[in-house]
Amino acid sequence: MNYWLIKSEPDAFSIDDLKNCPGRKEHWDGIRNYQARNFIRDDMRKGDLVLFYHSSCPQPGVVGLCEIVSDAYPDHTAFDPSSKYYDAGSDPDNPRWMMVDLRYRRKTKRLISLEEIKRHADRLTGFPLIRRGNRLSIMPVDKAHWDLILSLE
DNA sequence: GCCAACGTTGGC
């Protein structure tokens, strides 16, 4: 079982948006970064747990928990010319981009802000979220780091 | 809105 953090801009898709989806479930499309793709394709498994993080907003931070409820499968938006995620270079017979389905579990009792998480940097060695210039939209979270972040709740 | 940091692209 692996642990993850995924970023989403709340203006585009928030934790409440996920909660309000039919079945509280949505496919996580639009990942167009090879490192993130490799995590999805190679390491994400059904049952893995995810910290839902709001980025590019007044209060960036962890806002909830969700669960991976599918194995990785091709991201069909890459084949749709009308999609903003269209990628002419992705061959349907050999898809370049993958996605998984996420299901809402719960919101955290309060926002666990990036600023607060950074205060524990000494116990979060190697955690990509607090590395300068980090742009990964999907990243693995060590169990110890997971426990620490949720202990702040 | 600014800008640092990083990934990607493309010329050579």
Added chain:
DNA sequence: GCCAACGTTGGC
């Protein structure tokens, strides 16, 4: 295969 230019991310 190098690397400059460009685009994007995301905190502030």
